[in-house]
Amino acid sequence: MTDQIKKEALEFARKYPISHLATVENGKPVIRVMSVPRIDDDFTIWYATSGTSNKVRQIKAQPGICSLFYNEGKTLRVFARAEIVDDQAVKDELWQEDWAQYFPKGKNDPNLAIIKAIPEHADYDDLSKSDVGLFELL
């Protein structure tokens, strides 16, 4: 059953690739809404952001993050250790055309930073399956 629920959770996150990402600064949480260009089968989540953003500074100081996807009564939550990945091949692969408004130099923009969130724990809730309750995925 876990494999089936994992599959449903991934399909859900890929259908609505918007997440709330929480980091910590000075011991207190900070949330922002971010699109998710990629989520891997093992629930590794990839984000693109500005290298000078608060979230990059926060992750470098304290890499624990929480990402939450919520829609249609479904909730996927991933607790992860985030890394800033400076790999041009990854930037090329994740690149989306509409990012050009933020990164005018494109895939090679020196301000483009990639966050890789490596999951440590994940859970999934689907209100339409209230008999299942909160499902521990990882």
Next chain:
Amino acid sequence: MTDQIKKEALEFARKYPISHLATVENGKPVIRVMSVPRIDDDFTIWYATSGTSNKVRQIKAQPGICSLFYNEGKTLRVFARAEIVDDQAVKDELWQEDWAQYFPKGKNDPNLAIIKAIPEHADYDDLSKSDVGLFELL
């Protein structure tokens, strides 16, 4: 202008009274989705929850929280210091009938806990007003 934006932000939060609430445990963030029975004109946010919930334990240990409302391209974010309020008059005033599924003893259920989030900082973003950008409310 700030007063007008504050008014719009409050109207927005009251129209879509669902927030993502982040707390911190062991230095790492934890998010969950919660309905907001009340938000005051000064952006104080009130939540109802179980007294034995993780969030209550987390808030007692580290009271800094972040609440985010997101809908229709609008984002209200409140950074606050949370307190657990044990005041029957407050419970009576906030009580909603559909909470009975969680608190079978009703307004007097000993497990009903109220979180009061006292704002320290708040910002608001409305994509339809991209000329304004992120607006500092508090």
